[in-house]
Amino acid sequence: LAKTTQPISMDSYEGQEVNITCSHNNIATNDYITWYQQFPSQGPRFIIQGYKTKVTNEVASLFIPADRKSSTLSLPRVSLSDTAVYYCLSTGGLTGGGNKLTFGTGTQLKVEL
Amino acid sequence: DTAVSQTPKYLVTQMGNDKSIKCEQNLGHDTMYWYKQDSKKFLKIMFSYNNKELIINETVPNRFSPKSPDKAHLNLHINSLELGDSAVYFCASSPGTAANYGYTFGSGTRLTVV
Numbered sequence: 001l002a003k004t005t006q007p008i009s010m011d012s013y014e015g016q017e018v019n020i021t022c023s024h025n026n027i028a029t030n031d032y033i034t035w036y037q038q039f040p041s042q043g044p045r046f047i048i049q050g051y052k053t054k055v056t057n058e059v060a061s062l063f064i065p066a067d068r069k070s071s072t073l074s075l076p077r078v079s080l081s082d083t084a085v086y087y088c089l090s091t092g093g094l095t096g097g098g099n100k101l102t103f104g105t106g107t108q109l110k111v112e113l
Numbered sequence: 114d115t116a117v118s119q120t121p122k123y124l125v126t127q128m129g130n131d132k133s134i135k136c137e138q139n140l141g142h143d144t145m146y147w148y149k150q151d152s153k154k155f156l157k158i159m160f161s162y163n164n165k166e167l168i169i170n171e172t173v174p175n176r177f178s179p180k181s182p183d184k185a186h187l188n189l190h191i192n193s194l195e196l197g198d199s200a201v202y203f204c205a206s207s208p209g210t211a212a213n214y215g216y217t218f219g220s221g222t223r224l225t226v227v
Contacts, residue, residue, distance in 0.1 A: 034215070043117075043203045043218025044156070085154070100169055101216060103156035 004088045009108040018075045020107050022088030025069050031090040033064055033071045038085045038106070047086075048073070075109075083111045116140050117219040119204050125225045126194055134189045134222045136204030142217070144168075144210055145187040147179060148203040150221070156203070162187055163210055194226045 005023040012018045024033065032051050036044035048055055050062040050071070061074040075082055085106040117138045126132050138145060146169075147159040161169035162181040176192040187204060204219040 046215030100158050
C-alpha cells in the first residue's frame with residue numbers, strides 16, 4: 001500500500017477553515033484516498049473518501065488534484081469538538097484478498113477558542 | 114444501538130495469563146478486523162475475517178488467536194500475556210473487502226499487562 005505523509009500537528013481557532021494536506025506520491029492507479037478521525041479513547045471514524053477531483057459530505061470536503069499525488073481534507077468552520085487525530089490513507093482497490101488499512105502517524109488537530 | 118461493540122473496555126492482567134476480548138457488530142457487515150494501537154498511537158492490522166474465513170493474518174505471535182463463530186462476531190484470545198501486549202485493541206467491520214468501503218471501529222479495549 002502506498003505510504004502517505006501528513007503534518008504531525010496543526011493548531012486552529014474556532015470558526016476557521018482547516019486544510020490538512022496529505023502527500024501520497026506513489027499512489028497506485030486503483031487506490032482511493034480515505035480520511036479517518038480519532039478522538040481520545042475512541043476508535044477511528046470514517047470521514048470521507050475519494051478517488052479524484054472533489055468530494056463533499058456533511059462533515060468535510062476532499063480535494064484530489066489530477067495527478068493524485070496529494071490530497072487535502074478541508075474542515076469548514078471548525079469547533080473545539082473537532083480536536084482529534086486525522087489519518088490520511090491510500091487504500092487498494094478491489095483486491096479480493098482483503099482490505100488492509102495502513103495507518104500512518106496522523107495529524108493531531110488542536111482547535112482553541 | 115452500538116454498531117461495533119467490544120468487551121471488556123478495560124482489561125488489567127498479569128503476565129502469563131490468558132485473556133479474551135469479544136467483538137460483535139450489528140451492521141450486517143461481512144468483514145471484521147482486529148487492530149492494535151500501541152503507546153505511540155500507531156494502528157496496525159492484526160487479523161481480518163470475511164464471512165468467518167481468515168483472509169489477513171499479519172505477523173502476529175501465535176499467542177494471538179482470533180475466532181469468528183459467525184460473521185457478526187470476531188473474538189481475540191491471547192495466551193501467555195506479555196508486557197509488550199499492553200495496547201489498545203480495536204475491532205472493526207466493513208461491508209466487504211473492497212477498499213472503497215469505510216470501516217466502522219469499536220471503541221477499543223485497553224489491555225494492560227502487569
